[in-house]
Structures are given as C-alpha cells and as structure tokens.
Amino acid sequence: MKKMIVIINFIFFLLSSNLQGQSTQDTKKEYPEVDTIVNAFLKQANLPGLSIAVNRNGKIIYAQGFGYADVISKVKMSPLTQLRTASVAKVITATALGKLLSEEKLNLDAPVKKYIPYINDKYANLTTRQLAGHTSGMQHRPKGTSYKRKQFSTIKETIELMNAPLLFAPDTDYEYSTHAFNILAGVIEGASGKRYTEYLNESIFKPLKMYYTAPENIKQLTDKDAKLYYVKEDKLREDKLTNASYKIPGAGFRSTPIDLAKMMNAYTTGFLSQKAIDELFKSHQLKNGKKTNVGIAWRSSIDIFGHPVIEHAGKWRGARTVIVYYPEEKLSVSLMINADCPVYIEETAHILAQFFRDDDKKLFKKHTYNHKIELTSGKGENRKVFKGKLSLEGLQGSLKVDTDNFLKSNPIYRLKKEHHYTLVTRHGLLFLELSDSSDFNGQLFIYGSRNKINPKHNTPALSFVPIN
Template identity: 35%
Template structure:
C-alpha cells in the first residue's frame, strides 16, 4: 500500500510541477505582452536537453493582422555572435586555427595595421576594430555580395586602440571571424553554419537575414516614433553584419542550439568552458565577456552565459545556465526602451524565485493622456496613479524622466516645464530632474530660469560635464 502511495505521489508530482510551471509562465508572458505593449513576444525554456515550454503572444505582421506563432522567425541581432563564436571554436578543435595567431595568417588579404591582433581578441571585442559610425551604417541599405566585399569596406579603417588594452563592443568585427571561417574551411560562411551547426543541432528555422530572400514565417520589425506610436522599423540590409548581428531564428531553434552546446554536440565541454572565461586586458583588468558570450551571475549566485541583441526592429536575449543545464530565450519584434529581460524572468520563475509582474509604462500613459486631454489632466491622473495600490505602472523616477523628455521631443515646452517643476519638487535630490527643467526652460527661450535650474543640478552633480558646459553657455 505504501509503495502504491509513493508511486502515485511521484506520478502526481511529475505531472503537477510542469503544469503549474507552464501556467505561471503563460501568465507571465500574457502580462508582459499586455503591459509592455509590444507587437509580439516569443519565449521559451529548456532543461537538460528537453524543451519544457514555449509561448508566443501578439502579431508578427501588424499591417496584415498575422499572428505570431511558436514557429515565427525573428531577427536575433547580436545573439548571432554566439553562433559565429561556436563555429570558430569548432575549427580550433580541429587544429585548423589558433586563437592567439595574428589574424592576417587566416585573412592574408586584410591589410597590415599599426598593431597585430588575434582571433581571440576579435571574439572578445578587444581587437580595436570600430563599431558603427552612425545610425545610417547601423541601418545600412547597402548590399554586400560576399564576406570579402564587407571586409574590403572595413579594411580602410584604422584600429581604435592597441589591441588588448581596451574593450570596445563591436558587431562589425565579427565579419573578420566569418572571413577566417571561410578561408580555413574553404566554404562560404552561411554554408559552414548550415552544415556544422544548424543541421547537427536540428535547427530547421535559422537563416542569414538576407533581405531579398523569401524566408518562411519571417517576422516584421517595429519601433516607436516621437509620439510613441508603433511604426515599421527602418529598412535595413543586414549583409554588412550577418556574422555579428544578421541571423534569423526561432525560440525553438535557439533552445536546440543551447542544448546541443551543453551536451557537447557542437564543441567539446572544455571548449565551452574556455568561452566563458572573462577576457583579460593588458593591464590585468577583466571584462565580463569571454569568447562570444557575456558572463554574469544571478542574484542567487548562479553563473550564466548570455547574449542580448538589439537590431533594427528587434530585441532579443539568450541565457544559458551551464551547471543547471537550463536555457531561456526571448525574441521581441520591436526595439524600444525599458523592455526588461523576459528571458531572465522566465529562468527565475523556473528556479522558484519571485518575479515582479511586468509593469506598464507611466511615461507612455501620461504622454498619450496629456496629448489627448492636456497636461493638467495628465498630472492630476498621475497623482491618482501614485496612490493606486494595484501598482500596475512603473512609476520610478527614471521612467517619469522619460515623460518629460518625450514632451520636449515634440516641442511641448510649456507642458514639459509644468511637469519638470512638479518633478523637481517630488525628487529634490535627483539632478536629472533639474537638468530636464533646465532643458525645458532653455528650449522655451528662458535662459535665466534655465541657468538657475542647471545651477541647482550642479549642486547635486558638481562633476557633470554637461551641466558645467550648459552653465558656461548660459552664463555668457
């Protein structure tokens, strides 16, 4: 009888735990989708080689009313770097390249620079290669037909610093890693990924994001304009950054990739371990970035490796807890502020930790309310929201500051002054509130009150160069 009870209890527990976990994750994702007001979000969780949950909410194409699905394919932005880094480590294992060799050994057509730099330094963003020159380059419309053509475009640039002396995050540097892969393996970079990573990991929905290709279930990207309305993201040709920010994938595929990585299907465990050792600069300082992975620790002390991505119209995050054999991912088809980290929250829910319900943006709410009903009505309802025990809104001072700057962004100077005056009374020790008030007065043509506000800000942040420069400018 006791044995039967124990068997019943174990079966009941096995079935109950996943159901209760899925319910919590489903509710979290619904709350996130509604409160963050994103076009869509897709997220998932895997444990010990098994995908235990995937959820998707929203629309992959707002204009055509196409709902996002678990099979939807998102631009994964800089999460692409992890995949390129694993490809490099495969070739290291095969003895075809060495991490500490001069890069020109593997890309002889790359011109000699003032300093030599290595494959390792490219992987860890310490090689001195520049990042984007401008938003125009980030959202480049130019089509590059090959990796070599992209390298030729970048080859004319000087190094930003002596390799190994600084950390400078750059997506463009990963093009050089793709060139290394092509020259060492003898096949094009996309083909190498397909044959050596996507196929072995069972990733059937991961592709280079070539704008002209027809790709099934490709999601459209969005952004918000200065009126905080959702609009189509700018058109961008990602051929300038396929290896470092130009892959498309689904939640399921990224979980498969993570599980294959943890199980040693793509590279040896020792190679993975070497990827999550913090890079060291020549002065002995370490950075929280290894070979293609950021390295972090959660609030409970569990180590995880991760990579986030912010591309044209998309925001992404992949987390892998190697000791716990857990992976979590989120893909969102908008690039915006204060999106939080759903993938991290999802992992925390799995670990049984309390997670704060995603909150609505008080800045967006007040902006829309003031635009329709006026600033006085908006400030009145703000006072009501502050006292609301439901606490649905993010009412942090940082979030409120955004409201003031949103008003400045659409040249509502009178309204911005009204808000910032209230804001500085509520947060008299917050220098940014006085900077905002000074900006509002300055843009409204009142140099005297602008100067007074910046001087008050200087009392709180006397070393702030921007404040000092504005005081000097207004005091002329």
C-alpha cells in the same frame, strides 16, 4: 526558392522533434504563470509580439509565441516565427568558432592573417580572441551609410568595408565592434576551407537541427518572417525594412527562439569539447589586469538570484533579443521581440528562468496588503522622493507611483521564492523584493549585464516604506 527551403525545413522540423510540438501544446497547462506574466508585459510595453523557448538538459520544455508577428494582418506570433537575431548573431558565430576549436582547426591567439591572406595590414596581427572579445580596437562599424543599401554576397566584400585605424592598441581597452565579426567569419572560412554560410549550415545548423536559422535577405522574406516595429514615446510604429548583409556574422541572421534554444545543445551534449566551451566562456583580461566579463562573444554575469549566467543580447531595427544560459543547471532561455524597444531584456529573461528551475514552487502565505508608501531613488543631490500605493492580493498586485515615468502604474506577480516578486513594466520584468515584515518595505533592482557580483549587493534603483 526560399519558400521551398522553408517547406522542406518545416517537414524536417516535424519529423525531428515531437517534443517541440508537445511543449507548445502543453504550455498553458504546465506554466500558466509564465503565460500570464508575459501577456501582462506585452500589454504594458505596447509590444507587437514576443516569442520564447526554454531548453533544460537538452530538451525544449517550453515554446510559446505571444501577440502578433504582423499587427495589421493579425498574424499571430509563433515560436516558429523567424525574427531578426540582431547581435545574438554574434554567439551563433562564436558557436562556429567553438566547433573549429573542438576540431583543433583554430588557434584563438594566432594572428588572423594566418586564416585571411587578403586582410588589411592594419588588422593582420589582431587575434580571434581580441576580435571576439571586443578588445582589438576595431571600430564598431564602417563610416558612411551607402554600403548599407548594397546586398553583399561574400564575406570578403564585407571585411574590406573597414579601413579605419584602430581606436587603441589591442588589449588595452574594451570597445564593442560588430564589424569585428565579419573578420571572424573570414577566420572561419580560412580555418574550415568552406564559405562561412556553408560551414554554419553543415557544421552547426544541420547537426543541431536549427532549421529556421539563416542569413537575412530582405528580398526573400516569407510569411514565416515577422514584421519589424519600434516603440517611440510609448507608441508602436512599423519600422522600415533595411538591409543586413553588411553584418551577417555579427547581427544579420533570422532565427527562432526554438532554434536558439537548440543551439545551446552544443554546450550541453558534447557537441563542443569542454576545453572549447571553457575558452568561449572565459573572461578576457586586459593588459592592466582588468577582466571584461566577455569571452568569445559570450558575456558572463551574475543574475539577481545569485546564479552565474552566460548570455548575449541584441537590439537593432525591428528586434530586441536575448539568450541566457545557466551552465550549472543546463538551463537556457531565448526571448525574441519583433520591435526595437528599450527593454531590460537580460533581466526579463532572468525573471522568466525562475519558473523553469528544478526546484518545486513552495506554498506561500497569501498576503493581502493595500497601503500608501514613500519611494526613494538616488542619493545625495540626486535623491528623489515619490508617493505611491502598494496593493497585494494573493500572488499578484500592483504598484502605483505619483510620477509620469514608467513606474506610474504596473502589475506585480509573485515568483517562486518567498519575498520575490516581479514588477511588470514597459521596460521589462524587474526584480522586486519585499521584506518579511507586515509593513512590506521593498526594493526594486535594475542591473544590466556583465555583473561581477550579485546585483542585490548594489544600491537598489528604488526603495520604499509604508506611510500613514
């Protein structure tokens, strides 16, 4: 049955979007720097495969797969390969909540018992806003492991897995919870009058042409689904296929980067009302006045280039994923890896987004530099000093450090602005800034998500100066 659905979806896909095929074919011609950098990252991090799609102003302008969906069988990764979303599923659920808001069928601040009559009394007075913003006090997941081996068929079953007390009074703290999204799926069912998956199919996936997104069922996978891997001690290993049905709304979908990029059309084309979008993106505020930089699942941040960004990442067995959205430019980048790996994936997506901005790449002076350097990380008692070598030849180069950690030897590539480079490491694409002096002093930044200020205003992870 699933094979027939995949075939039908593929036909719909071909009929609905000539642009997708074109953007895939023209990738090498239009964005060669991206291909070069991603291939370097894939090799540096020893990853099986990676897939990317970019949406700008409602159009897929880039979609490309790299490496393998199945390493043993040498099945190449494609932008149509279905991968685990991991926690990016949460913003799929959030988009459905946004649709209900737009239809005026949902009150974010009403107790969830309004929508879920069978809800446990412990959770009856929690609100959609608290659950979606991780301020409800709900635990991350139910205790035990036996439920992970069961294939659940209803949202009600998964909601009733949790019976633990709240960790804290609502809105007094922040604690990430995947199980909270099972309850949110129940809210969607109550507000819409339809099953969770039915509402998503009819009101989200079909209108947005997300033909390759569906709840994962490990008994119904096809050759369109990527194999799962993980990286341990820098070695790639195949992961065990595990059941996700206990957490579909929060981490259990299969999708493609193209579908995730298409989902962002909900935020740029009027599919969702502006009022609903504002609610989804608005940071929650605790009772003590502290803002969490998390709205309805979506996280607000500032990237290393000073751009406001809305985003969410995921990490689970066989998956590392992210979608980042720049509302000022209507630009989004979705990136999916078929391996659980320690990658700074938001920062990697921020770096890649630079190549798809409207501003044209300027002609820069091509530097030639080959010099020994001294690198410093940390302060006070935590300060560490290393020796290394920085080499530049034109638009690329390398950084080599006398250490056994991930900085030992990594390629460098120029970005679209003077002094801006990326260091390609096994932990992702990191931002490297070199001074405008002939000495090439430098700073390397690692900054994560939910930033309230430009990360460049923080202490760099590493700084270096030339030495004789």
